Each structure stands twice: as C-alpha cells, then as structure tokens.
Amino acid sequence: MIEVRLPSSLVALFPGTARRMTRPDAATVLALIEALDADHPGMRDRLCEPGPTRRPYVNLYVDGEPAELDSPLHPGATVHILPAVAGGAGA
Amino acid sequence: MTKRALILVGTKKGGFILDGDAERRDWSLRGPLNEGWPIRHLAADPRSGQIYAGGGSEWYGPAVWRSDDLGASWTHSSEGLTYGEDGPAIETVWNLTPAGDTLYAGVAPAGLFKSMDGGRTWAHVTGLSDHPSRSTWQPGAGGLCLHSIVPHPSDPSKMWIAISAVGTFATEDGGTTWEPRNTGVRADFLPDPYPVTGQCVHKLVMAPGRPERLYQENHCGTYRSDDAARTWVSLEDGLPSTFGFPMVTHPRDADTAYTIPLNGDSTGRYMPAGQAAVWKTTDAGATWTDLRIGLPQEGAFLTVLREAMAVDTLSPHGIYFGTTSGELFASDDEGATWRTIAEHLPSISSVETLVTDA
Numbered sequence: 001m002i003e004v005r006l007p008s009s010l011v012a013l014f015p016g017t018a019r020r021m022t023r024p025d026a027a028t029v030l031a032l033i034e035a036l037d038a039d040h041p042g043m044r045d046r047l048c049e050p051g052p053t054r055r056p057y058v059n060l061y062v063d064g065e066p067a068e069l070d071s072p073l074h075p076g077a078t079v080h081i082l083p084a085v086a087g088g089a090g091a
Numbered sequence: 092m093t094k095r096a097l098i099l100v101g102t103k104k105g106g107f108i109l110d111g112d113a114e115r116r117d118w119s120l121r122g123p124l125n126e127g128w129p130i131r132h133l134a135a136d137p138r139s140g141q142i143y144a145g146g147g148s149e150w151y152g153p154a155v156w157r158s159d160d161l162g163a164s165w166t167h168s169s170e171g172l173t174y175g176e177d178g179p180a181i182e183t184v185w186n187l188t189p190a191g192d193t194l195y196a197g198v199a200p201a202g203l204f205k206s207m208d209g210g211r212t213w214a215h216v217t218g219l220s221d222h223p224s225r226s227t228w229q230p231g232a233g234g235l236c237l238h239s240i241v242p243h244p245s246d247p248s249k250m251w252i253a254i255s256a257v258g259t260f261a262t263e264d265g266g267t268t269w270e271p272r273n274t275g276v277r278a279d280f281l282p283d284p285y286p287v288t289g290q291c292v293h294k295l296v297m298a299p300g301r302p303e304r305l306y307q308e309n310h311c312g313t314y315r316s317d318d319a320a321r322t323w324v325s326l327e328d329g330l331p332s333t334f335g336f337p338m339v340t341h342p343r344d345a346d347t348a349y350t351i352p353l354n355g356d357s358t359g360r361y362m363p364a365g366q367a368a369v370w371k372t373t374d375a376g377a378t379w380t381d382l383r384i385g386l387p388q389e390g391a392f393l394t395v396l397r398e399a400m401a402v403d404t405l406s407p408h409g410i411y412f413g414t415t416s417g418e419l420f421a422s423d424d425e426g427a428t429w430r431t432i433a434e435h436l437p438s439i440s441s442v443e444t445l446v447t448d449a
Contacts, residue, residue: 042154
C-alpha cells in the first residue's frame with residue numbers, strides 16, 4: 001500500500017477527498033495519480049501538464065525525496081504532493 | 092416581473108458577485124469564489140442563468156468553473172482543454188462566451204476550444220491553430236491570448252475572434268477555416284504598420300442588431316467595421332488617446348458604444364491626466380463625449396483591462412467598470428452619472444452582468 005498526503009488547496013477542489021489516504025500499490029507516481037484521477041475525476045489535470053510532466057509548481061516527494069512522475073514506487077512508500085512555495089507569485 | 096442585475100467580477104483572487112436590488116442602488120458583495128483562483132473572465136449564459144469562470148491557478152493550471160445556482164456552488168473541469176501531450180501547456184482561460192448550446196473558451200497560448208456540455212468537456216477548434224500564419228503569432232504584453240469571441244447572433248457558422256497580438260480572424264464555416272480581417276487596423280510597432288496579421292487587438296465586440304458591424308479597441312487606435320470586419324475605419328478622432336483596452340456597445344443601439352482610453356502604452360497605462368472618464372459615442376464613432384460625473388478627477392491613476400467593462404440589458408441600461416486597483420464603478424443612467432459600488436477588491440480582470448427575475 002502507498003501512503004498519500006495531499007495539500008488542502010488540492011482537496012478543496014475535490015470535495016470529500018481526504019488529505020491523508022492509503023492507496024493500492026502503484027508502479028510509479030504517475031500511475032498513482034492516474035488511480036487518484038479515476039476516483040476523483042480531474043485530479044490528474046490539476047497535477048500534470050502535457051508530456052506528461054508534473055506542473056511546474058507542484059512538487060512531488062517519495063519517502064521525503066524529490067520525485068517526478070516516472071519515479072518508481074515500492075510498497076509502503078509515502079508520497080507527498082505539495083504546492084511549491086514559489087507558486088502564486090502573481091497573486 | 093421585476094428584474095434585478097447581478098454584476099460578475101473576475102479578479103486575481105477569485106470571482107466576486109454583486110447582487111443588486113431592483114433599483115440598482117444597493118449592491119451586496121459575495122466572494123471570493125472559485126477557491127480564490129485567478130479568474131480572467133466571470134460570465135453568464137443569459138439563456139440558462141449558468142455562470143462560468145475561466146482562469147488558471149499557477150499551481151494547478153487552467154480550468155473552467157460552472158455554477159448552476161448563481162454562484163452559490165461550483166464545479167470545475169479542464170477535460171479536453173489541452174493541445175495534446177506534444178503541445179504547449181495551456182496557461183489560463185481568457186474568455187468564455189456562450190453561443191446557443193455551445194460554450195467557447197479562448198485560452199493562452201492562443202487557441203479556441205468549444206464545449207457542448209456546459210464546460211464539462213472540451214474540444215480544440217483546430218482550424219484556427221492550423222492557420223498558415225500560426226508560426227508568426229507573437230504575444231502582446233499580456234501574453235499570446237485569445238481574448239474576444241464574437242459569435243454571429245443567428246448563424247452558427249459565422250464567428251469572429253481576436254488575439255493579442257495577432258489580430259482579428261473570422262470563420263464562415265463553423266470554425267473549419269479562418270481568415271484574418273485586419274485591413275485598415277494599424278500596428279505601429281511593426282515596420283509595415285498595416286500588416287495582414289500582427290495587430291494587437293485589445294477587445295472586439297459586435298453591435299446589437301447589426302451583425303455586420305463590429306467595434307474594436309486596439310493598442311493602436313479605435314475602429315469600426317460595417318462589413319463583418321473585412322475593412323476597418325479609424326474612430327480615434329475626438330478621443331484623448333489611441334491606447335485603451337475595453338469596448339462595449341449599448342445593449343440595443345448599434346450606434347452607441349463606450350470605451351476607456353488610457354494615457355498610452357509606455358506612459359503608465361492609466362486614465363489620462365489621472366482623471367477618470369468613460370467615453371461614449373452615439374453616432375458610431377464619428378464623435379465622442381466624455382462621461383465624468385461621479386468619477387474621481389484628481390489622482391485617479393486607474394487602469395481598466397479589456398474585459399472589465401460591461402452593460403446590463405435593463406432600460407435605461409446600467410454600465411459598470413472595474414480597475415486593476417480593485418474599484419468598481421457603476422452608472423444606472425447610461426453613463427450620465429457614476430458611483431463607486433465596491434472598493435478594495437483584488438485586481439479586476441473582468442466585469443459582466445446577468446439580469447434575472449427579482
């Protein structure tokens with residue numbers, strides 16, 4: 001199983017979504033996101049740009065280390081999805 | 092049935108809605124909406140009463156929001172709002188325009204999308220992006236944005252769009268093919284001031300009841316066309332500047348339009364002399380009159396963006412504009428007098444109205 005941590009600004013876009021959840025194993029971060037999208041339609045679009053690649057101001061971490069969409073996941077991994085502190089400069 | 096107006100305001104920190112009373116004197120503010128996302132355009136479909144918000148979050152990308160209950164609750168989607176996995180990322184939604192059962196979206200980098208299900212799913216109108224001039228498209232200061240979408244009121248095969256800084260394009264086959272229509276419109280920043288494309292149109296609108304007449308506010312002047320944008324005539328005589336952003340028409344009179352000239356593209360882009368004014372023509376642009384009563388006339392270094400002025404459909408019609416410094420001004424007598432009805436809002440990107448039963 002994969003432990004997933006989502007930011008409040010993301011779950012606010014998908015009412016009823018928990019910030020902390022345990023998900024079935026996934027081979028990569030992208031596979032995990034696509035599984036989340038199946039349960040929360042539209043979530044992939046919020047996290048991924050064409051390529052696919054992660055959105056520039058969405059940071060991904062696996063077990064506390066910076067990650068990308070193609071980063072592998074092992075059973076028991078913890079994935080953090082966090083908005084970058086650098087984002088929102090135009091706000 | 093008594094009517095009331097809602098003012099829909101898109102800002103850098105979410106949408107806001109002002110609910111008016113029947114006299115348009117008392118306004119109640121709601122917001123910020125849309126999770127505080129930067130909203131470029133908050134607009135309504137007058138047929139259905141649905142309200143749409145288009146914009147983009149720096150973190151989470153572009154999306155179109157929809158409300159079926161006058162803004163009390165929202166859903167959002169960007170399904171299909173993409174140039175594909177090999178294409179550039181869409182930065183934000185600039186404009187949302189309903190046309191019958193279709194909802195159109197203009198985006199940056201410039202492109203046109205359409206939805207047949209009220210914004211839930213989108214399809215790219217590839218004919219425009221396939222135009223031979225595409226490789227030459229250059230952005231204006233606000234980016235390469237498709238900011239104006241003007242559907243023909245009764246013929247769905249015809250539509251006009253405008254892009255900064257590319258110009259006006261028209262289709263007469265439902266979007267399969269497009270042609271530039273910029274004859275007579277200056278581009279002073281190019282070696283040939285009258286190119287086929289490359290003009291920085293700021294806002295394109297259609298005259299009510301006369302679909303062959305369009306007006307535009309441009310980086311380099313103000314213009315009118317009476318032949319469906321094939322040719323344009325300058326209307327800048329009588330205006331204090333050749334630079335401005337918004338343009339709106341009277342809801343029923345094809346000869347009446349309003350614009351807000353600013354003091355120039357490189358001198359601050361604020362109201363000339365720091366004195367706020369809306370300029371009105373009632374003779375299709377032959378002459379202009381400044382409207383100032385109730386607007387600040389000292390130290391008013393205000394900027395109004397291209398989408399930030401609107402009229403309502405009541406009679407006499409109301410007219411409203413919002414500034415990048417967060418003020419919202421309103422007139423309920425077609426511009427003769429003005430009041431400040433909101434202050435301290437975030438930078439205002441768009442102003443639209445919706446008239447409903449009271």
